[in-house]
Structure formats: structure tokens, C-alpha cells
Amino acid sequence: MEMDAAKLIGAGLAVIALAGVGVGIGNIFASLVTAVGRNPAAKNEVFGIAILGFALTEAVALFALVIALLLLFTF
């Protein structure tokens, strides 16, 4: 019983990482908006980099998710 509770709390703690990811993704797109606002001609070039940054940041969220799933289902 205590073990189950610890697992649930641990999984909950693991996804705190999402706070940082939220800040990160927001930052990426805020910078994208600023960059396109300043220089609309660079949109295509900047957009590709932004999407790459988005994918790399999103991966951090998924690492946290994997750890949460591992805690929930394998221990």
C-alpha cells in the first residue's frame, strides 16, 4: 500500500520537469514571433530552426514522461 503511494508520488514528482519544458517551448515561440516580426523575410529559415528547437525541447518532456511511466508500470 505504502509502495503504491510512493510510486504515485514519484511519478507525480517526475513530471515536474514539464514546468521547465513549458517555459522552454514558450521561449522558443516567443523568440520566433520576435524574429519574424523584425524580419519577415527570414520566416522560412527561422521557422525550420524553431521547429527543430521545439522538437528537442519537447523530447525533455517525453523523458520525464518515460520516467513517470517506468515508475508506474515497471516497479
Add this chain to the structure above:
Amino acid sequence: MNSPVEQFTIKILYELNLFGIDVSFTNASLFMMLSIFCSAGFLYLGAKKQSLIPNRFQSLVELSYEFVANMVKENAGKGSQAYFPFIFTLFMFILFGNLLGMIPYSYTFTSQIAVTFTLAAIIFVGVTIIALFKHGFKFFTYFFPSGVPIALAPLLIPIEIISYFIRPISLSVRLFANMLAGHTMMKVFAGLIIMMGSAGGILKIGAVLPLMAVIGLTGLEFLVAALQAYVFSILTCMYLHDAIHLH
């Protein structure tokens, strides 16, 4: 109702045993072969009738070729053209694997850490061998970039070494976790439709909401499928760049 992670179970289709090692033909192997056949067929059929003014099929093939060729040229830099066939194969294999996984009742082999880690380990070992072959012992200066004060060495060198050896893990977990999370999320929302639809009254009408969410998510998953294939191959290009040019 089935569990949302049941779609990832590996079923043995044909049992095989090679010197005591289980090498059975599973649904994952089937879809890996399908991915190879589809990408090879796509490229072969598209490039078979070469005309100066390409039809839609041929321009699709040319588009994918040019996309990867530009990616390799821009990210891996000079002297990387020799590795273009490998990157292109890798990109098409993962792309078709991800896209085939989007067909209902099919299987996504990229959602298996064993598959993605094998790919990442091959890339990691290959890139390290290329770097050692090209630079010899000079390769180890990679872990301590020139121009950095020597006092920072005890701090910087462990960080660089760890970040180098964590590469195959982050590369494989990124692809695997994206596919796993995406497909699980779609199944959870699909389960929500059934749960709300089978409940009576006002909830039955409310089932439209998760249905719309699933339609949106399907579109998002197609984006993720292409994006993750792109990210996987672009990171391979960047690792190659480090191996060829050392920073």
C-alpha cells in the same frame, strides 16, 4: 476495453532459433521489412521513368532526395557527401516506419526502445570510428576545446565526456518516447469517446469533443512522425559534423 499500451505488444509470427538465441520473426520485424519495401518501392517507382518535367510522383521523390541532400550539406559540412546515402536510408526508414505506424491496426516499430537504441548505437559507434580514423589521437582534443582556460579543465572535460556518451541514449529515447507517448495519447482519447458514448444522456453528445480531439491529434501525429525522422537524421548529421571537423 483493451489497455492503451496493448498496441505495443510484440507478437511472434514465426518462431526462429539461431544457436540458442531467439530471433523469431515478429510483427516488429514484419513492419521493418514493410518500411524498407515501401521506401525502396517509392523511390524506385518514382525514379523509374525519368523525365525532364517530372510528374507529381517523381517530384515527390526528388523533393525527398533534395531535402536530405541539403540537410547533409548544411549540417555536416564539407567532406560529408560520402555519408549521404546512409543518412538518406536512415531518414526514409524511420519516416516510413513512423508513417506506417499511423495506419490503424498496424504496428509502430519505432516505439520500441530496442529498435531505436540499436540505430542510435550503430550511429554512435560509426561516428566515433570515423572520428578516430580521421583524426587519430587528435580526436581527444574534442573533449577540451582550444581557447578555454586550463583551469576549467577538471570541470569541462567530464561534462564533455558525459555529453558525448549520453548521445545514443538521448537520440534513441527521443524517437522512442515521442512515438510511444503520441500513440498512447491517441488511444486514451479514443477510449474516452467510447466511454462517453456508452454513457447515457448529455454525455453521449459530449463524446463529440474527444472525437474532435482525436482528429486533431491524428494530424499532429503525422507532423510528429515526419518531424522525428527529420530530427533523428539532422542530429546524426551534426554528430558527423563533429566527427569530421572536431567542433
